[in-house]
Amino acid sequence: MASETNSTNKDPNRENMITTWMPQIGMKFNSTTEAWNFWTFYGGHIGFDVRVNYENKSKTDGVVTSARYVCSNEGYRARDKRDHNTKRPRAETRTGCKVRMGITIDREVGNYEVHELVVEHNHVLQLPGTCHLMPSQRMILSLQAFEIETADDSGIVPKAAHELASRQVGGTTNLGYTRRDHKNYLRTKRHREMMYGEAGTMLKYFQDRKSENPAFQHDIQLDCDEKITNIFWADAKMIIDYAHFGDVVTFDTTFGTNKEYRPFGVFVGFNHFRETVIFGAALLYDETFDSFKWLFNTFLFVHNKKKPRTIFTDQDIAMGKAIQAVFTEAWHGLCNFHIMQNAMKHLPQKKKDEDGPNVLAEFSACMYKYENEEAFEEAFTAIRGKVDTQTWLDSIYKVKEKWARCFMRNAYTLGMRSTQLSESLNSDLKNHLKSDLDILRFFKHLERVVQGKRDNELNEEYESRKKLPRVRIRTPAIIQASKVYTPRIFEDFQNEYERSISAYIKPSEEKNVYNVVIASIDPESMYEEETKVLVDHEEQQVLCSCGQFERVGILCSHALKALDVMNIKYLPSHYILKWWTREARSGTIQDSHGNIVLEDPRMEDRLRLKFFIHKFHGIASKALVSEECSKLVDDALESLSKQVKEKASTNTCRSEAICEEPDSSLQTACLKKKEIQNKNLRRNKSWIEKQRPNKKRKKKAEFVPENQFCSRGEKDMSAAQQQGNTEQPAGINENSLQEYGWMTRLLMGQDDDNLDLQNYMNFPRI
Ligand SMILES: [Zn+2]
């Protein structure tokens, strides 16, 4: 303690500080808590651990009348009766140290006074560098608890989170808790969270989300025993996104994402940057017509009854029927990716060096190439002639309107042709996902994945504001388009515009009709297919027979040529689809009760907190230069904290919210458990766990927009062949395997190689 004395002599402020933390006879405290905190602080400063020796309570009113706080080395450990049996007895820690501080109440004033004090220890004290390890000095403050929870929700492992927290305060000695405390805190927190059971925890999660933002929506379906079967939820951003971009939706289910092994369904679409947006998610009990019907109806209700114009799904009979029943006016398309996947299974595949027909390529052409129905029918009949078993061809022909290009002419798809958006989301969800994830972890993980998608949009938004679009042709229409469209859409538009320069107008007998052909760059053919553009000079209308604007929302080269011939040099506003513009998100969104939906009503609070933290941090760093400054800050904070406490009536600290009394309605909630289906192994838990591959997938699914041109022609089929021969997991037959989504199969170790499949995904130009 010599150094302390020295510094006292030099600095009068220091003297003040020491007297405030040194116990003295006659010292007064307002409460026992205050006295105890003082003693703990003193122990931490000197280097000894503390303990309560006793607290005497009055029998009449329960008030503590006297108390004694001691050094933890006080007394001796009682003799262990099993002593002779214990192989590795706990280390002796008690030395009979006499250090103590006794307080008694002054009934008249209502405070406590130190009447007994011993400060001489009979043992070594801890060093300043080891003090923080004493239990009395280890404490997780509420702000730290918040940070621990936030790190956990962000998927940061305790070790890294603890390391980060220590660095922020300049080392583990300043942190106030050890890595083990960190882990223990999380363990108790999880335990506390699950006190409602799985179903209750889920409902609690929904309640919490709703209290954060009242626009959050969820719905559950109960069976006759009041057990939860189906669950749907959508947050404020999803509701906003759907209001802006909900005309074209893909819906897909997958499973193995949650411990319950319920099918997880997600509604997905894209925004003005063609980035994924999420409209809602569901955990289903099963994949029956009734479940889907409930889900789709709930989806509509949550989204203010706005129906999608187009919906893409995987080929599933129950789902298809439910779509027909609920989305009565929507055009239902089948995911081309899934169909191609099945085609590879059911149609003969050509080997690499083999001559003969390439049936798969022909099928792919039926899907993407033919623009008129006769050509499609002819090509399809030709395929039939080359295939022995027709069962699959028959079944896919029955739904040709849902996947063949010639029938999709009037479908408002905006370039979407598959459910790959949702599949890529599902794959993100499965990355780093553990099979034993409880329902709350699953939700948190989903939140992170969804946030990742939202961040993508923010990045696009940032880039679009920072970088000027690359204008290749300086014409009024192009300059105009570069200003209104998002960069990606402008790029598409500019390509169309460029093509329109190569367009011819052929003479036509009909009035107000232009026959347009585009001169081909390909030396083998002179022109591309001819289209008819119906024009109206007065209304500045150009209606092209290729139907691109009606389908994708971007004018085609034919229509652009017609506009040019009509001497219209600017894009008429009715040909600028709001969806594709930089202003796509303008306007407010109302929920079903007419309230405006805010994406983050607490944004202001968060910004303010950030501001305060920066400000405090700045002051604190500056205050370190002298004891005087430090004291000034300390006193000011002390008085400030008292004032704030008086003014603030309620405290909505997050970690405190968890400690609320258990809600009985949450405790009685119950998820309907799945029964083991012997006949169908689709949802067999142990099997999935066994099949979960450890290796990383080779290629990630990517969304291929319709307008992305892929080269056609002879493709390497050997990999496809191998894919067909891939060994199947034991106990699974071809048929049941087929029912899985390709992503699911992929994740289960069925090494579908997307690359080869992509070869057949011949997306033509729009
Ligand atoms: Zn001691």
Ligand SMILES: [Zn+2]
């Ligand atoms: Zn056209």
